[in-house]
Amino acid sequence: MVVSTEGTGKRARPDSRLPVVIVDDLHVEYKVYATGKRATEADRGGLLRRAKRTRTVHALKGVSFTAYENDSIGVIGSNGSGKSTLMRAITGLTPSSSGAVYAVSRPSMLGVGAALIKTLSGQRNVILGGLAMGLSKREVEERYDEIVDFAGIRPFIDLPMRTYSSGMTARLKFAIATVRKHEILIVDEALAVGDRKFRKRSEQRIREIRDNAGTVFLVSHSMQSIRDTCNRVIWIEKGELMMDGDPDEVISAYEATR
Numbered sequence: 001m002v003v004s005t006e007g008t009g010k011r012a013r014p015d016s017r018l019p020v021v022i023v024d025d026l027h028v029e030y031k032v033y034a035t036g037k038r039a040t041e042a043d044r045g046g047l048l049r050r051a052k053r054t055r056t057v058h059a060l061k062g063v064s065f066t067a068y069e070n071d072s073i074g075v076i077g078s079n080g081s082g083k084s085t086l087m088r089a090i091t092g093l094t095p096s097s098s099g100a101v102y103a104v105s106r107p108s109m110l111g112v113g114a115a116l117i118k119t120l121s122g123q124r125n126v127i128l129g130g131l132a133m134g135l136s137k138r139e140v141e142e143r144y145d146e147i148v149d150f151a152g153i154r155p156f157i158d159l160p161m162r163t164y165s166s167g168m169t170a171r172l173k174f175a176i177a178t179v180r181k182h183e184i185l186i187v188d189e190a191l192a193v194g195d196r197k198f199r200k201r202s203e204q205r206i207r208e209i210r211d212n213a214g215t216v217f218l219v220s221h222s223m224q225s226i227r228d229t230c231n232r233v234i235w236i237e238k239g240e241l242m243m244d245g246d247p248d249e250v251i252s253a254y255e256a257t258r
């Protein structure tokens, strides 16, 4: 059962807002090989037989909700509850086993990780990442200083990215990924690795994206980040949507179960 706080008067939602993502009775199942213990040489035939045995993980079980323009939706739930699966299904990276996701444009998952190369300098990676985000070479040059300053890594910009700490790498990725305007942006735990100062700056950037008619999904275990950034929270548990609505109400209900 989904408990919604809509209609309680706490969160007025004008009808004029455009729906941008509709998730309709979404199910995702992963098929995983259950090979059991490691096979010995003599066990080869047995391994092949066991490899055929699969287990099904039903990661999402009929999730439905609608996201509107200007929504900044926090996604909460315990480890393994299905939050990342839901986000990957919204971007189309993970196929649904039934149900559907409709979106007005292709959602972007924050993370230009695949495009960045650890052996190259921060400087080369800003250019590479900017191009990967769809900016022209000229646009990347114009925005270069803004990206470097936002990431706060200017003293290290000539060093190879493999020498960066995980926090510095995450800041650079966030700075590059949010340089472009996103209609629908998904941020999955990216803020967790930054320090407090960077977290505040990135939360501000998320608010700007939202204010520019964008829709943001923020997956986080930090209830503070969610409270500071989101106007709405959905709570997923064991693949089901438990609650959808006002951040304070949903977070209180979630915390009461912990």
Ligand SMILES: Nc1ncnc2c1ncn2[C@@H]1O[C@H](COP(=O)(O)OP(=O)(O)OP(=O)(O)O)[C@@H](O)[C@H]1O
Pocket (backbone or CB within 6 Å): 030, 031, 032, 057, 059, 077, 078, 079, 080, 081, 082, 083, 084, 085, 086
């Ligand atoms: N590629 C995969 N193959 C098989 N099972 C998977 C795969 N990805 C996730 N799962 C399973 O699906 C379920 C939901 O996982 P998911 O990563 O969506 O949870 P989560 O809520 O994002 O967790 P966390 O808070 O720990 O990041 C878990 O049982 C997990 O083991």
